[in-house]
Amino acid sequence: MSWGYLIRRLLAIILVLVIVTFAVFAITAILPGNAAIMILGEYATPDAVAALQKQLHLDQPWYMQYYSWVSGILLHGDFGMSLRLSLPVTQVVGEAFLNSALLAVTALVAVTIIAIPLGALAALKRGTAVDLIIGLFSYLGTALPEFVTATLLLVFLAAPNTGPFPAGGFVAPWEDLGGFASHIVLPAVTLGLILLAHVSRQVRSEMSEVLSSDYVRAARLKGLSERRVIRRHALPNSLAPAVAVISLDIGYLLGGIIVVEEIFAWPGLGRVLMYALENRDLPVIQAVTLLLAGIYAVSNLVSDIVIALLDPRVRYA
Template sequence: MSLAYILRRLGAIVFVLAIVTLAVFGITMVLPGNAAVMILGEHATPESLAALEHQLGLDQPLAEQYLRWIGGVLHGDFGTSLRLSLPVSQVVGEAFRNSAWLALLALVTVTAIAIPLGAVAALRRGTIWDLLIGLFSYIGTAMPEFVTATLLLVLFASPEWPVLPAGGFVAPSQDFLGFLRHAILPAATLGLILMAHISRQVRSEMSEVLSSEYVRAAHLKGISRRRVIWRHALPNALAPAVAVISLDIGYLLGGIIVVEEIFAWPGLGRTLIYALQNRDLPVIQAITLLLAVVYAMSNLLSDIVIAWLDPRVRHA
C-alpha cells in the first residue's frame, strides 16, 4: 500500500465529510421544535423569542448559518450548548472520552476472545466445540442490545444477586477498579454481539484457508501443523476479520447509544439523546460529525492493517 493510496483515501474522506456536514446541518435544521422555545419555555413572549433567535443567528438565511457553523468547526469552535450554556467542545469531549473507554474495553476484550474462538471452531470443525461456538455466534447475532442488556442485568445486577452495578459511571482517574465494575455489563452487552460477528468470520475464513492447496502443499513438504497454522492459516484469516471489525465499529457507534441509555453511562449516546430531546442543535451537530469522522478513520485504519497482514493487498 503506497503513500499515494493513503493520500487518495484521505482526500475521499475529506470529500465525504464535507457532504456529511451538509447533511448534518440540513437534518438538524428541519428537526421539529424551536430552539428558542426550548430555552425560554413555551410561555416566553414573541419579543424575547425573536431576540434570542437573533442572538443565536437562527433568523439568518440557512446558507449563512451553515457557513458560520462550518467556519467555526474548521477552527475547532463548535459553539455553545443551548441547554447547558457550556462550550460544545467541553460537553462532547467529556462524553467522547467516556464512550471511548467503553468502546475500547469492549473491542479489545472481544477481539482477544473472538479470534481464538473462531480459530478453535475451524480447527475442530464438525466437533462439539464447533457446534457450540457456532450456536453462540448465531444467538449473539440475533439478539438485540436491549435483550442482551436485560438478561445481563437479571443475571448479575438483580436485587437478589447484585454482583455488579446495574448502571452509573465512575471516572477511571478516580477509581479504576470502580470504573471496571461499572463498565463490565455495558461492555459485555456490546461485546457479545461483536464477538459473534468476529468469531463467525474467523471460523469461515480459517476453514477456507485450511482447505486450500497451498496449506496442503505445506503439509506435504513436512512443515509442522503448528507452523502452518501460525504462519499461513491464521494471518490469512485475520485480514477479512479486520474488515469485519471495522464494519462492526459502525454497529458499535449505533449500539452504544442504546447501551449507554440503558446503563446510564454518560457518553456520546446519552448526550445525543439528551440533546435531541432538548433540541440542542450545536451538540447534535458536533456529535453526529464526530461519529462520522470516527467511522471514516476506522475504515482507513482497517485498510492499512489489512495490507500489513495480507501481502496480496500490500503489493496490489
C-alpha cells in the same frame, strides 16, 4: 500501499466529512419547529422569540449560519454553545467522547481477543460438537438485542446486594481503576456479545477455506508441525476479512452504545446525544453526528491499512 494512496484516502475522508456537515446542517435546519420556540416554550412572546433568534443567528440566511458554524469549528475548534447547558459544546461532548471511547475500545479489544481464537477453533473442529456449541453461542449473542442481553445480565449478575457487578454508573479509571473495571464489565459484555458472532463466524469461514487450500496442504506435506501450519500459514491469511468486518462493526457499535449507555447509566456520547435530541440542542447534535461520522471514516481507513499489512498482494494494488 503508497503515500499517494494514503493521501487520496485522507482527502476522501475530508470530502465525506464536508458532505456530512451539509447533511447534518440541512437536517437540523429543515426539522419542523423552531429552536427558539423549543427553548422558550410554546407560551413565549413573539418579541422574546425574535430576540433569541437573533442571538442564535437564526434570522440570518442558511449559508451564513453554515459559514459561521464551520468557520468556528475550523478556526477555533469551537462547536458553539450548548443551548440548554450553557456550556461550550466541546466541553460537553469531549468528556462524553472520552467515556464512550473507553467503553467502545474495551468492548472491541475484548471481542477481537476472544472471537479470533474462537473462530479459528470452530474451523479446526469443523463439524464437531465444539464447532456447534461455538456457533450456537455466537448466534444467540447476535440474535438477542442489547436491551434483552443487558436485562439478563442485570438480573443475574447485578442483583442488589448479591450481584458481583454494579447495575450502572461510571468511575473514571484514573480515580479508581478497580471501580472502573467492575463498572465496565456489564456494558462491555452487552456490546461485545453482538459483535462476537460477526467476527468469529467470519474467521471460521475464512479459516475453513484457507485450511483446505493447496498451500496449507503443501505446508503439511513439508512435514511442518501442526502448530506452525496453523499459526504461520493458516491463521494470518484468515484475518483480513475479520478486520474488514470489525471496521464495519464499528458503525454498529456506535449505534449499540446509545442503547447500552442509557441502560447502564454510562455518561458517554450516547447519553449526550439522547439528551440533545430530546431538548433539541442543535449545536450538540451537530457536533456528535460529525464526530461519529469522523470515527467511522477513520476506522475504515485503519482497517484498510491493517489488511494491507496482513496481505502483501494488497500493498501494491
